[in-house]
Amino acid sequence: MSGGETILYAYGAVCVCMILFNVVYNLIRNRRDRRIGQRSARLQEDAVRQLDRLEDGGWFENGYMNRLIKKLKKVDWLIAFDRMLDDPSVQEHPSFELYERTVLERILVLADEYSRRQDMEAAYYAFFLSGCSVLRQMDTTAVQECLTGYMKLPNVYCRVNALQALYSFGSRESIVGALETLDRMEGTVHEKIITDGLLSYWGSHEELIQLFWERYDHFSDRLKHPILNYIRYRTGSCKDRMFEILADEKEDKELRLAAMRYFGKYPWKPAHELLCTFVRENDPVDWEYSAVAAACLAAYPGGKTVDVLMDALYSTNWYVRNNASASLDAFHLDYRELGRVVDGRDRYAREMMMYRLDARALDEEKKKTGQGEAVS
Amino acid sequence: MSPGVRDAIQFFYNGIGVFFVVYMFVYATFLFLAVTVGSSTLFGTRRRNALKNELQSGYYIPVSILIPAHNESTTIVSTVQSLLLLDYKLYEIIIVDDGSTDETSRILIDTFHLRHVSRPIQRKLRCQPAEAVFESRACKVPITLIRKKNGGKSDALNMGINASRYPYFMCMDADSVLQRDSLEMLVRPVLENDNVVAVGGSVRPCNGTEIRDGLVKEYHLPNRILPCMQVLEYDRSFLAARILFDKFNGTIIISGAFGLFKKSVVVDAGGYDTGTMGEDMELVVKLHVFCREHGIPYRIRFSTDAVCWTQAPEHLRDLVKQRRRWHIGLFQSLMQHRNILMNPKYGLVSFISYLYFLLYELLSPYIEIFGVFTIGFAAVVDFLNFPFWVIYLGIYAVFSAILSLTAFFARVHTADLRLSFRDAVIAILLCLLEVSCLRFILAWVRGAALIGYRRKKMTWGEIQRKQINFQ
Structure with a gap:
């Protein structure tokens, strides 16, 4: 067999592998979609049991929290858990708030774990947190620091999702700090995303704007511009x-x-x-x-x-x-x-x-x- | 045959052999890389979206959508209706009727309740003057119709740019429709990187596909063989290759059917060239040249998520006209910017993108035809190892067919399209036919495209359109 033929056969073999990969990937994907649904249902079953215990004045089953957190270290389980939390039958349970707060306290510890993962998974973790408004009433200092660190990751989605999480429950100091960190990094986020994100801040805009003016000179012109636009949309004072x-x-x-x-x-x-x-x-x-x-x-x-x-x-x-x-x-x-x-x-x-x-x-x-x- | 002549022929065939081995090796490597990188990217993108790594951008980047139309009365309403269904908040639609002789303008005026206005248009780019401007604010977004004297597609696009209000414009063909999320996806690379000056989207044949309310409801391969083979060809040659070029900012073609551009850069670069048939490619090459000559940091991206559905020609004569036009456009663009060739200033754009298009797109039909003739001649002078030739041809056909299928299935799976068993079988059967027949027919068509070039260089040729299965 000539060299040329060998190469062609080798390419052909790799292409056959790609087709097999396609087929297998498709099967896995379908299974994964089904599996996330099944996991969500299982998590819901467990959660309802805990919710009932909480309603009866009791506490979580022994080992439940450790088992749950171990699972949530895997991003597919976190997706399933996110889906479960969105289910009205869970949300409407009288003990849901207590359940959510207690579980989230433990999930916050995973911030560091996810920051060491692939950027995409870290971005999903930040996305998950951005949807948890109950975090506003909890001590989230450590996770806010961790999310500020996400600004140093090169992935734009990671940065945007982390900022979104901070707008959702973070302090004004964390937000300004995160933007300062972002400003020092190469490649920034589109200014309209920054302006729009700031507008979604959950706390007092007057106080946030006050802090921006105090630190105004710390920012480069590329960050000052979206901040000024944000101020324009928010206040005439x-x-x-x-x-x-x-x-x-x-x-x-x-x-x-x-x-x-x-x-x-x-x-x-x-x-x-x-x-x-x-x-x-x-x-x-x-x-x-x-x-x-x-x-x-x-x-x-x-x-x-x-x-x-x-x-x-x-x-x-x-x-x-x-x-x-x-x-x-x-x-x-x-x-x-x-x-x-x-x-x-x-x-x-x-x-x-x-x-x-x-x-x-x-x-x-x-x-x-x-x-x-x-x-x- | 005398020994001297025989030696000369032997020498000739040795040279030919070396040339074709190198040529095919490079091509096979390119195709292989394109398909593997393309497939991996498609799967990676899907995973990224599943993990919510996405930017919601409905109104961050205002976009003017430009539709040049010449005798498009059959499809123009469907196209505009598809645009009104986009999940995007800040955009306008500008249709430039480039001297249509059919009812294109009348149908638009009646359907969208357009009113005549005395709108002045700034002539930032040269184009034929407007004869009349019509506007409507009665729809979701402003619609503008500009009627002008026929000046060609580039001229119409330049008019659209002049009339556009927003800092980015998207051009599309009047025989295409967009999915609801197409514009949002097309804009996303701009949000990811401020330096992006142009983004190309994925153009897919819509024959056989049912699109309702801006969503694909039924995906089937076309019933006719010719468009069916084009589906496979699009995925292998266009989708996969463009993903590969995107990896090193080497995209030098964005389909005129679906592309987003930063207006200020396009205007500074001089807009569309009215003297070329391949205005889409010419503009992108020009942007590379302009940005590099002026030291402007830039990126030209390709978005696999942004999808535009277009009509693939169903008749061979229409396909011939289309490919002839593409080939002349390619020739004009490459010749116009020939200073890029082997010029270190242009980096990989010069040494990979330009060289690829020159050797494997522009010159390939001539090389292929030359190859066929040398095989014929070899048979005549008894130099052909017939069994080896058959095996080699077979390997080549199977290799290309496998690449087509890889790209096709990767695209179908990652776009969440459900493919019936029948369609999967058809794809497998037709990929061999595409590689062994259509490819050679198109090589001949492209090879003959430049015959009579001076006489026919600006002749588009009418392609038969039919109503898109849209609503």
């Missing part, structure tokens, strides 16, 4: 700090734009003048300031704003014109008030404004016919 960022010419552009958007959501008189200045300056290099400021002025109705926006409609920058027309449209001006533009000689400004009026008609039509639904 940070105008002074935001104004400082907006007015500071040395500050990063994205951060200044985030601060600008803040004043688009929470109108503030001192910011109004600065926004108008940004629109008037119409810097061709840093045109983003003018464009975002033009959009933010929608929150500042009044003659002065209208004049600034009308002028912005003649900007050479398309985005500035577009945002200015959208802001003017938000004031619901009629054709007479928009006459200077609609009847004017600048075709681009006229087209932009006419489109806004068309779009307004479409929006009103949508309101009349109810919320948009898929047309079938």
Whole structure:
């Protein structure tokens, strides 16, 4: 047999193995799905027995907890246990809260064990904890530290699930600490995931935001941006700090734009003048300031704003014109008030404004016919 | 035959032999790696999802969906309806009617209650001007229809990019439908890594498959032999190879039927090239070049979870037109960016991806046809070891068939599709036919594609469409 033939036969043999692997994997997978269901049922049977004992004023069977924890070290058992906890017949049992708290106390000890496993399994453990809101009433200091350590793992899902768990029951110090750790690591989490996650924080947002301001300088610009966005979505009581960022010419552009958007959501008189200045300056290099400021002025109705926006409609920058027309449209001006533009000689400004009026008609039509639904 | 001539022929065949052994060895290795890596990745992805290693991303990345349409009145409504069922919150749909002569625009206007608007469109990329713009806000997401003079698919896509409002755009064909979770899955790599500038999804033939409410209800192999063989071919050649290229950021083709792009980078790179037939591949190669030339950190990803169902041609003449177009597009893209070849600046994109497409896609039909002729000539001059040739051909066919089946079953199992016993048997039987017949027919078609290239280089050829089994 020639060398070429040998190689081909060898490849063929490996491919046959792959097919066998496919078939066997499929069988195992089907079995695994069934097995998780069976395990969940067995766990439920055991749990109901414990729940009944607790209801009768007793305590867990001897050895139950050790057996359970030994099983939950395996991720498939943890999946089965998670399913079992979601079962209404278990959740509605009068002793469920006591059962859950007691079992979770032991499960928290597994944090360290799972952090040494494959990243995927660690991520699932964090996911499991994120669904246990009862942990908010328990001492979880150790597990929070462990979850903060998950930020050092390279797996993005591990980081996100750990952050989600911290938002679900962690302290504000842990959350800020975890984000600081994350900031030091290579490859971060998408900023929108951070903003969105922070919004789901279970505790006091005012206190969390306070802590962020205290540690603000500890973060790099890439983390500051989602934090500022989070603050924008959450509270209008940070105008002074935001104004400082907006007015500071040395500050990063994205951060200044985030601060600008803040004043688009929470109108503030001192910011109004600065926004108008940004629109008037119409810097061709840093045109983003003018464009975002033009959009933010929608929150500042009044003659002065209208004049600034009308002028912005003649900007050479398309985005500035577009945002200015959208802001003017938000004031619901009629054709007479928009006459200077609609009847004017600048075709681009006229087209932009006419489109806004068309779009307004479409929006009103949508309101009349109810919320948009898929047309079938 | 004189000894001198015989020696010359012997010398010629020795050279040919060495060439083909090396050529086939490299190809077999590539296929083998692609299928094994592809299958393992599919299983790994499934396990990852089972362990909730996933990012929920319904509204993090706003996406503009662009559909270039030219005489697509048969399928366009199904396509838009499938898009309205997506489990995604922040997106818009933009259909660019590229000078259709049928009822494409009228059907869209009537079905989705579109209204004429005087919308100005910024011309960031060159394209034919818009003749009319229609919009509707009556559906789940805004729908925009732009009617323009015919300028080709690239031109229509450039118009769509110009009109898009969001920072990412997804292009898709008017004869394709998406699953409910397709967009969410396609966006996921962007959430995983900020540097991702493009993501390709898995395109699968929908012939025989019943898709209801954006979910696959019944999965069957197509009834006709030709699309059935294409299903196997798609899994072996496209799915597996693309997973392998993804491992080293070497993807140089994202199907025009389903891809996500970062708009700012595409605009900076110059958008779609209107002078090519393979605009999808050309854009991706261009993005590699642009990002590397400008020192922009970037990733181009392939998502196996994001699925787009498309119609595979059911008639040979349609398949011939499609493959001819693909081959011309491949030729144009590779020629246009020939400076990548063996250029260390482009790393593995140059030494693996480009070289693979050059040697095993663009030149392969000529090499295969040349091989057939040399075998014929060898038989004539009595140089052919007939029993060895038969065994070798048999081994090759079985090897390729096994690879096809491996990729096919891995894909079916990991996508939670239930395959009937009948379909499994059909797949096993047809994989040999695909390797031994279809492959050679397509080699001939691709080989002949460049004949009369100058005359036919921008001729698409109409492909017969039928209503997708969608609702």
